[in-house]
Amino acid sequence: MRIDFSLFRDCKNQVRRGRRCEVVAPIAASSFDLTEEYASAFRTESYHEFWAQVLDHELEHGAALKLPISARRGKSVGGFLAENLLSPDQTTVSKILGHLKPGSLWLETRALLTDYYAGTADASLLFGLLFQEIDRTRRRFRPLKAAVHSLLSGSRPSRDALRAVGDYVSKSGDARFDPFGVSQSKFQSVRERSVSLLDRLESGRKKARAKRQRLRRIKRAAASVCVVVFVASASIVVACVPIHAVVAAAALPGLVSAGVGRGGRSARRLDRGIAQLDAAARGAYILNRDLDTISRLVARLRDEAEHARRLLRLCKWGGGDEEEGGGGRWMTEEVVQQAVRSVGSFSRQLDELEEHLYLCFMTINKARKLVMQEILFAN
Known part of the structure; x- marks a missing residue:
């Protein structure tokens, strides 16, 4: 059973706005709802106190509150x-x-x-x-x-999109990509x-x-x-x-x-x-x-990152720019869709x-x- 983690982010946003978390995940009397059990952990008093401390810390250290929550959260909390x-x-x-x-x-x-x-x-x-x-x-x-999302936006992918994909594949190289190698x-x-x-x-x-x-x-x-x-x-x-x-x-x-x-x-x-x-x-x-x-979870992330990298290698513009004679090799729509999903x-x-x-x-x-x-x- 997959847990809907958006429940937690919604609850966290309510804490930031100074309101109590009222996320409701219905549960049948005869069944056990794992999502509800996890969500209930994010409605506890300790969770509200924890995020009140996080928010106070952000304000005290002058965090850029206009950044997306996901980016701001990792940057401001991670180091301190x-x-x-x-x-x-x-x-x-x-x-x-x-x-x-x-x-x-x-x-x-x-x-x-x-x-x-x-x-x-x-x-x-x-x-x-x-x-x-x-x-x-x-x-x-x-x-x-x-x-990657822009690859599906038109009949032909833009050069910037292809260049971004190519740069990523080139930087990751042929070795297995490990997003958490430093902490292992x-x-x-x-x-x-x-x-x-x-x-x-x-x-x-x-x-x-x-x-x-x-x-x-x-x-x-x-x-x-x-x-x-x-x-x-x-x-x-x-x-x-x-x-x-x-x-x-x-x-x-x-x-x-x-x-x-x-x-x-x-x-x-x-x-x-x-x-x-x-x-x-x-x-x-x-x-x-x-x-x-x-x-x-980290091992699963590594596998997914490696899977995405291999799909992106297939999506990479085969022969470079059209002026260089490589414009005839197009990736299939199915491969692009798989890359987007990955x-x-x-x-x-x-x-x-x-x-x-x-x-x-x-x-x-x-x-x-x-x-x-x-x-x-x-x-």
Whole structure:
């Protein structure tokens, strides 16, 4: 089922005009509408807050608001996304983790949470790089798209249109065209670190749970010892031992209870650490799934770009200008139509990738906030 991504752009435009998003995608009671589920994510309060921040950023930095939204959005957000919209930002995270009360976090938990925030910040930087490459690809394809459409506008294609197609084919060369080649090494590095982070978070969570189980067993054993000691003390009192023995016997349960109380504080600290690792592991898991989806979308874009390039090579003016004797070789209408469809499909897939990147960035922010809430609640 194909999702209509124009729903999201309409919703975003309403946010820019200061209105609430009222996009309606009907859903039958007996069926699941994926388009409605995706559209509902763009009606949330966090989405409106996110785009309010984007718009404020554009106004603050003097963005050219008369440009098309697609071009303006990539250009103004791409380079500053991680620095201006990451929440909480890395500076705030470092200050909070550095000023926590001593002993409020296990050292291993603190290290894992630090790595989690660093990993999600790296992912946001990667998304910013992808936004820049999307904008660069759009600007490269914009004249080509107009030229390809003009091939069908008359009985003969214009020389400017053919020249634009020829220039594009010549620049792309015989090698496989990759619109996201710059970000691929960075993407692979972020992806590998994200997988490693999730493994370490899950391992740390298992260790914390195992330690919590051991503390529970120790607490139950200590409680049993306390009962035995108390009963023994009572028996000694009944046997009329000297008064100093009675005092010692009465003090024994209190000493055991104090030990149990210290174990209880450790258990509570472990519980808070487990909750923090749970939140971080969920965020890392979602990030991994998002990176997998982005990888598939980018691979699909590469294939579509290569398909479009090959069709455009067929559409290229065979012998150059008529004066040079090459005017008799015309491309067939079917090939031109396929080229138009391929370029249009590439443009739509570019929009879909961009929309998914925004969703991923919002998800990263939400997960970072949830983890920080757990940290602050524990302190």
